[in-house]
Amino acid sequence: MTASTHNSPISLDLTREEAWVVHAAVVAAIERRVDDEQDPSEALDLRRALEADATFEADELESLLEVLRTYAEADAPSRDRPAVRRVIDDVEAELA
Numbered sequence: 001m002t003a004s005t006h007n008s009p010i011s012l013d014l015t016r017e018e019a020w021v022v023h024a025a026v027v028a029a030i031e032r033r034v035d036d037e038q039d040p041s042e043a044l045d046l047r048r049a050l051e052a053d054a055t056f057e058a059d060e061l062e063s064l065l066e067v068l069r070t071y072a073e074a075d076a077p078s079r080d081r082p083a084v085r086r087v088i089d090d091v092e093a094e095l096a
Contacts, residue, residue, distance in 0.1 A: 011063060
């Protein structure tokens with residue numbers, strides 16, 4: 001994926017279900033990094049941005065996309081997969 005040309009923060013317009021799933025994905029990323037003895041600060045920053053107003057810089061959106069993809073492939077229960085897929089599509093569109 002090419003780098004984003006966005007110079008300003010990007011807000012994600014998430015439904016309640018999507019916000020819940022994104023939050024679950026970010027928490028799973030934090031837990032995974034702590035369990036693997038890796039620095040969780042990037043995932044913690046994503047959680048703060050999500051909980052504040054779901055506004056992200058382009059590099060944060062790229063990190064969020066990685067977190068969402070990992071969640072979709074490894075951690076997401078089947079009920080969360082449609083919502084996480086929608087958010088992945090939305091984030092990819094924002095970064096295009």
